[in-house]
Amino acid sequence: xxxxxxxxxxxxxxxxxxxxxxxxxxxxxxxxxxxxxxxxxxxxxxxxxxxxxxxxxxxxxxxxxxxxxxxxxxxxxxxxxxxxxxxxxxxxxxxxxxxxxxxxxxxxxxxxxxxxxxxxxxxxxxxxxxxxxxxxxxxxxxxxxxxxxxxxxxxxxxxxxxxxxxxxxxxxxxxxxxxxxxxxxxxxxxxxxxxxxxxxxxxxxxxxxxxxxxxxxxxxxxxxxxxxxxxxxxxxxxxxxxxxxxxxxxxxxxxxxxxxxxxxxxxxxxxxxxxxxxxxxxxxxxxxxxxxxxxxxxxxxxxxxxxxxxxxxxxxxxxxxxxxxxxxxxxxxxxxxxxxxxxxx
Numbered sequence: 283x284x285x286x287x288x289x290x291x292x293x294x295x296x297x298x299x300x301x302x303x304x305x306x307x308x309x310x311x312x313x314x315x316x317x318x319x320x321x322x323x324x325x326x327x328x329x330x331x332x333x334x335x336x337x338x339x340x341x342x343x344x345x346x347x348x349x350x351x352x353x354x355x356x357x358x359x360x361x362x363x364x365x366x367x368x369x370x371x372x373x374x375x376x377x378x379x380x381x382x383x384x385x386x387x388x389x390x391x392x393x394x395x396x397x398x399x400x401x402x403x404x405x406x407x408x409x410x411x412x413x414x415x416x417x418x419x420x421x422x423x424x425x426x427x428x429x430x431x432x433x434x435x436x437x438x439x440x441x442x443x444x445x446x447x448x449x450x451x452x453x454x455x456x457x458x459x460x461x462x463x464x465x466x467x468x469x470x471x472x473x474x475x476x477x478x479x480x481x482x483x484x485x486x487x488x489x490x491x492x493x494x495x496x497x498x499x500x501x502x503x504x505x506x507x508x509x510x511x512x513x514x515x516x517x518x519x520x521x522x523x524x525x526x527x528x529x530x531x532x533x534x535x536x537x538x539x540x541x542x543x544x545x546x547x548x549x550x551x552x553x554x555x556x557x558x559x560x561x562x563x564x565x566x567x568x569x570x571x572x573x574x575x576x577x578x579x580x581x582x583x584x585x586x587x588x589x590x591x592x593x594x595x596x597x598x599x600x601x602x603x604x605x606x607x608x609x610x611x612x613x614x615x616x617x618x619x620x621x622x623x624x625x626x627x
Contacts, residue, residue, distance in 0.1 A: 303328055317341070318361075325350040332356060339363040339385075346374040357381055363409075364388040376401040387433075388412045397423035405429055411457065412436040420445050433457040435487070440464040444471035447479075455485045465491035465502055470510045473502050 302308035305320040306329075314335040317326055322341040329336070334356050343365040351357065357378050367389040375381065375398075382404050391413040399405065400423030408422070408429055415437040422429070429450050434442070439461040447453065456479070463469060472489070480486060480503075489502040497505055 301328065302330060308333065313356075327353075329354050334358045334380075337361050338365070341365050343367060346370055348373055349377075350374060351377050355379065358404075359383045361385045362389070366390055368392065370394070370398055372398060373400065375399060378402060380404055383407045385409045386413070391415055392417075394418050394422075396421055399423045399426050401425055403428060407431040409433045410437070414438055416440070418442055418446060421449050422446070426450065428452055431455045434461070436460045438462060441468045442472050444475045447472075447475050453479070453484060457487050458489045459487045461489075462492040463489050463502065464493050465489075465497045465500070465505055466494065467510060469502065473505070473510070477503065 302315065303317065303326040305322070306315050306317040306326065308315045308330055312335065313333050314337070315329055315333045316337050318337045319340045322338065322343055324343055325338070325346060331353055333354055336354065336357055336359070339361045340363075343362065344367060346362075346367065348371045351360075351374075355377055358380055360375075360378070360381060360383070363385045364387070367386065368391060370386075370391070372395060375384070379401065381402050384399070384402075384405060384407070387409050389412075391410070392415060394410070394415060394417070396419040398419070399408065402423070403425040405426060406428060408431070411433045412435075415434065416439065418434065418439065420443050427450060430452050432450065432453060432455070435457045436459075441464060442458075447456070469489075476486065476489065491497040491500050491502055491505070497509075
């Protein structure tokens with residue numbers, strides 16, 4: 283009897299140590315903890331360490347502490363949608379080395395800082411849609427190169443750094459819609475990246491411009507390159523300005539790598555030179571065509587006037603010879619013949 287009591291006590295203590303939180307339902311077979319719609323304001327404690335799926339949607343969670351998931355290192359799917367999260371502590375997810383799907387939709391997130399999702403080598407799907415994000419970093423973090431799906435739709439993004447997308451080489455799907463995209467020089471790099479991404483077989487819902495006014499409602503991919511011509515000029519100007527502040531190898535380095543920019547240098551990072559020389563602007567291109575046409579027209583008119591003048595001059599000359607020179611020759615011939623006639627016997 284004493285042995286049985288000891289065994290039961292061990293089982294009970296183990297259940298208390300690694301049991302399911304009071305408001306959650308835990309399923310051993312599927313390794314799932316169902317904690318949705320339970321009124322949580324933070325990540326619940328005492329979650330079973332073996333769970334792989336954690337459902338925390340439809341709660342009132344407003345922050346994620348740095349050690350929130352230390353006890354659940356095997357998680358593969360984490361659903362935090364429809365909560366009140368406004369910020370994510372750096373390294374909050376770094377213990378989840380096996381995480382594959384992270385759903386943060388319908389929260390109150392305004393910023394995503396650099397390396398927020400570091401050390402998630404198996405992360406494949408990152409959904410940040412339906413937040414209030416106005417800025418994304420240059421990198422999501424170390425070991426995030428296996429992400430295949432990224433959704434940032436329904437946010438407040440004006441632009442997105444090309445370097446961030448280039449750090450995700452395995453992307454297959456990117457969702458951009460319903461953001462107030464500013465289709466100016468700052469988004470030129472994103473346009474180039476998106477064209478290349480679609481050419482490689484990627485899937486996207488496209489980028490619709492919200493500003494400036496003349497491009498509102500237009501697909502970014504259909505905005506002509508010529509309208510971004512000022513980007514290359516501005517980049518050259520910025521590089522020239524920075525060269526006056528650099529010396530020696532620093533100067534050469536800034537000219538080689540200036541288009542990547544520093545984290546705080548929005549100017550150099552915002553515009554990128556084009557591969558081909560193009561007109562500075564559509565207006566200049568049209569002006570060139572008009573001026574060329576006018577010059578050609580003037581030359582043609584001058585040639586026509588010269589031809590008409592030549593024809594008129596030739597006609598007048600011919601008429602003069604006919605009316606004046608021909609009678610004179612006839613009169614002279616008659617006089618020359620008179621002595622011959624008078625000398626005859």
